[in-house]
Amino acid sequence: MALVTLDDLRDAQKRIAGVAVRTPLMPCPWAQTDTHTLHLKPEGLQPTGAFKIRGAYNRLAALTAEERARGVVAQSSGNHAQAVAYAARELGIKAVIVMPDTAPAVKVESTLSFGAEVVLVHMSERDTTPAELVAEHGYVWVPPYDDPFIIAGQGTVGLEIAEDATALDLDLRTVLVPVSGGGLIGGTAAALKLTMPGVRIIGVEPELAGDAAESFRTGERKVWPFEQTHRTIADGLRTNSLGLLPWEHVQAYVDDIITVTEDEIRSTVAVLARRGRLVAEPSGAVSTAAYLHHADQLPQGRSIAAVVSGGNVDPSLLADLLA
Numbered sequence: 001m002a003l004v005t006l007d008d009l010r011d012a013q014k015r016i017a018g019v020a021v022r023t024p025l026m027p028c029p030w031a032q033t034d035t036h037t038l039h040l041k042p043e044g045l046q047p048t049g050a051f052k053i054r055g056a057y058n059r060l061a062a063l064t065a066e067e068r069a070r071g072v073v074a075q076s077s078g079n080h081a082q083a084v085a086y087a088a089r090e091l092g093i094k095a096v097i098v099m100p101d102t103a104p105a106v107k108v109e110s111t112l113s114f115g116a117e118v119v120l121v122h123m124s125e126r127d128t129t130p131a132e133l134v135a136e137h138g139y140v141w142v143p144p145y146d147d148p149f150i151i152a153g154q155g156t157v158g159l160e161i162a163e164d165a166t167a168l169d170l171d172l173r174t175v176l177v178p179v180s181g182g183g184l185i186g187g188t189a190a191a192l193k194l195t196m197p198g199v200r201i202i203g204v205e206p207e208l209a210g211d212a213a214e215s216f217r218t219g220e221r222k223v224w225p226f227e228q229t230h231r232t233i234a235d236g237l238r239t240n241s242l243g244l245l246p247w248e249h250v251q252a253y254v255d256d257i258i259t260v261t262e263d264e265i266r267s268t269v270a271v272l273a274r275r276g277r278l279v280a281e282p283s284g285a286v287s288t289a290a291y292l293h294h295a296d297q298l299p300q301g302r303s304i305a306a307v308v309s310g311g312n313v314d315p316s317l318l319a320d321l322l323a
Contacts, residue, residue, distance in 0.1 A: 001244065001245050001248050002148070003190060003248060003249055003252055004148055004151050004152045004155060004186075004187060004190050004249070005194075006191075006194045006195070008148065008152040008155075009152050009155045009156065009158075009159055009187070009190065009191050009194070010159075011152070012054070012058040012149070012152040012153045012155065012156055013156045013159055015057065015058050015061045015062070015153075016053075016054055016057050016058055016061075016153060016156060019047075019053065019057050019087075019090065020046060020047075020053050020054045020057060020156070021045050021046050021047065022160055023041055023042055023043055023045050023046070023160070024041075024042070024164070025039045025040075025041055025160075025161060025164040025165065025168065025170075025305060026039060026040045026041070026042060026276075027039055028040055028275075028276060030275045030276070031275070031276075031291065031292070033295065035295065035300045035301050036291070036295060036298065036300075036301075036302065036303075036304050037303045037304065038288075038291055038303075038304050038305075038306060039165075039170070039172075039303065039304070039305045039306075040272075040276060040278065040288065040305070040306055040307075040308050041157065041160070041161060041305060041306070041307045041308060042278050042280075042308045042311075043157070043284070043307060043308060043309050043310055043311075044278065044279060044280060044281075044284060044308060044309075044310050044311025044312070045311075046310075047086060048079070048082040048083050048085075048086045048110070048114075048312075049079070049082065049110070049310055049311050049312040050079035050082070050083070050236075050281075050284070050309060050310030050311070050312055051079075051154060051157055051184055051307070051309050051310065052076075052079040052080045052082070052083035052144075052154075052310075053083040053086060053087065054083075054153040054154050054156050054157065055080075055083070055145075055147075055149070055150035055151070055152075055153030055154045055183055055187070056074075056080065056083035056084045056086070056087045056142065056150070056153070057083070057086075057087040057090070057153065058149050058150070058152060058153030058156075059087075059142050059147060059149040059150050059153065060072065060084070060087045060088060060091050060093060060142065061087075061091065062149050063093070063140060067140045068091065068092070068093050070138050070139055070140055071093060071094030071095065071096065071137070071138075071139050071140070072084065072088060072093055072094070072095050072096070072139055072140045072141070072142045073095075073096045073097070073098065073130045073133045073134060073137075073139040073140070073141055073142070074095070074096075074097050074098070074130065074141070074142040074143070074144065075097070075098040075099070075126045075127055075129065075130050075143075075144065076097060076098075076099060076103075076126075076144050077099065077100055077103050077107070077126075077235050077236055077238060078099065078103050078104060078107025078108070078110075078111070078235065078236065078312060079107070079236055079283075079309075079310050079312060080144040081097040081099055081103075081107065081108075081111040081116070081118075082107060082110045082111050082114065082312070084097060084116070084142050085097060085111045085112075085114035085115065085116035086114045088114075088115070088116065089114050089115045089116075094117075095114075095115070095116040095117070096116065096117045096118075096119060096133060096137075096139060097111055097116045097117070097118050097119070098119045098121060098126055098129045098130055098133070099111070099118055099119070099120055099121075099126070100120070100121065100122065100123040100126045101120045101121065101122060101123075102123060102230070102235075103120075103235070104235060104312070104313075104314045104317075105314065106312060106313070106314045106315070107312055108120075110312070119133075123226050123230060123238075124226055143243070144181055144183065144239075145180070145181030145182055145183030145184075145186075145239075145243045145246055146181065146183075146243030146244055146245050146246065147183075147245070148245065150183050150187075151183050151186050151187040151190070151245060151246065151249065152187055153187070154183045154184045154186070154187035154188065155186075155187025155188055155190050155191040156187075156191070157184065157187070157188045157191070157307060158175075158187065158188035158189065158190065158191025158192040158195075159191045159195065161175060161188070161191075161192065161305055161307075162191065162192055162195040162196045162199075165196070165303075165305070170303045171302060171303050172196070172199060172302075172303045172304075172305055173198065173199055173200055173299055173302040173303065173304075174199070174200045174201075174202060174298055174299050174302055174303075174304045174305070175188070175192060175199060175200070175201055175202070175304070175305045175306075175307070176202050176203075176204055176287035176288075176290050176291060176304065176305070176306040176307065177189070177201065177202070177203055177204065177287060177307045177309075178203070178204055178205065178236075178237060178283060178284065178286050178287050178307065178309045179203035179204060179205040179212045179213075179237070179242075179257060180205070180209075180236060180237040180238075180239045180283070181239040181241075181242060181243045181246060182212065182242040182243050182246025182247060182249065182250055183243065183246055184307070184309060185201070185203045185246070185249075185250065185254060186245070186246035186248075186249030186250060186253075187249070188201070188307065189201040189249060189250070189252075189253035189254050190249055190252075190253050192253075193252075193253045200255045200256070200299060201253060201254050201255050202254075202255060202256045202257065202258060202290070202297075202298070203216070203250070203254055203256070203257035203258070204257070204258055204259070204260060204286045204287045204289070204290040205234075205237055205257065205259055205260075205286060206232035206233075206234045206237055206259060206260060206261075206262065206265060206286060207232075207259040207260060207261050207262070208228065208229070208231040208232040208262065209224065209228070209229035209231075209232045209234070209237050209238055209239075209240075210224075210259045211223065211224040211229065211240060211241050211242070212242050212250070212257050213257040213258065213259050215241075215242060215247065215250075215257075216250065216254070216256070216257040219251075221241060221242055221244075221247045222241065223240055223241040224240045224241065225240065226238070226240050228240075232262065232265075232282075233262055233265060233266065233282045233317075234265055234281075234282040234283040234285075234286060235281075235282070235283065236281065236282075236283030236284075236309070236310060237283045237286065256297075258290055258294055258297055260286050260289040260290055260293060260294065261293075264289040264292070264293045265282050265285055265286055265289050266282070266321050267289075267292075268280075268285040268286075268288050268289035268292055268293075269281075269282055269285045269313070269318070269321045269322075270321050270322050271288070271292065272285055272288060272308065273318070273322060274322075276288075278308060278311070279311040279313060279318065280308050280310070280311055280313070281310050281311055281312050281313035282313070282317075283309060283310060284308045284309040284310040284311060285308065287306035287307050287308065287309070288306045288308060290306070291304060291306055
């Protein structure tokens with residue numbers, strides 16, 4: 001499979017300009033240690049509350065007129081769902097979103113608010129139902145991560161980090177990125193390695209959904225049962241394997257993948273709210289959790305950036321974590 005190129009990434013950056021927010025690289029003096037400094041990239045500031053708008057809009061904006069007329073279908077636990085719904089509304093395209101019946105209510109409601117039709121199914125049927133709808137209605141499938149346009153769109157996160165690190169004169173050597181299906185880390189890693197060759201890219205995922213970490217260690221793409229990955233509080237990272245194309249990018253560009261515990265994720269959501277003044281969903285907090293709790297696994301004496309991938313957390317869960 002062909003990896004996305006720097007031209008693909010630059011084209012995506014142009015397509016999403018004015019739609020996706022160029023999020024800042026925020027300094028975190030409260031997190032500075034003798035060996036590390038931290039900058040956060042808060043993707044919860046996006047119009048749909050997560051980085052997914054980048055890939056979704058890039059994919060939909062590249063559709064032909066005939067494809068747009070057919071409408072699109074996507075599957076997601078919530079953030080890709082909202083992004084496709086939002087992008088479809090902006091481009092005047094019909095959108096049908098397949099979501100697991102365990103998806104947080106706040107994400108289902110947001111998806112509906114953007115005008116999409118939502119189909120709730122059991123988690124085990126989330127990834128098979130879109131194909132049935134494509135066959136029945138002729139929709140164009142917009143996958144959450146296994147697509148070059150999606151990967152290139154998410155990779156604009158990496159382009160922005162590289163540009164801002166240069167502008168701020170940071171000695172940026174490590175970037176922490178959440179891992180689920182691999183679109184974000186695949187695209188971000190490609191963008192950074194192609195523009196800042198010396199930077200280290202470290203993926204972070206929940207210990208309870210550690211399929212990518214196992215894949216990285218063994219060199220073989222692993223698939224975990226949904227019953228295992230579904231245990232984590234990080235609902236956006238419950239995907240049970242890396243996508244095929246993201247896996248190629250991980251093998252080419254990622255330096256390591258580490259895991260964090262549920263307690264570490266929970267406490268980091270609270271820390272980000274109290275100290276960082278950022279609302280982060282558990283999935284978005286994993287990269288910062290790695291910085292706060294696994295510094296021994298990170299290069300010493302360097303600036304570190306962590307992607308806070310989203311902020312779509314259920315208010316009652318946030319209240320519980322803050323308490």
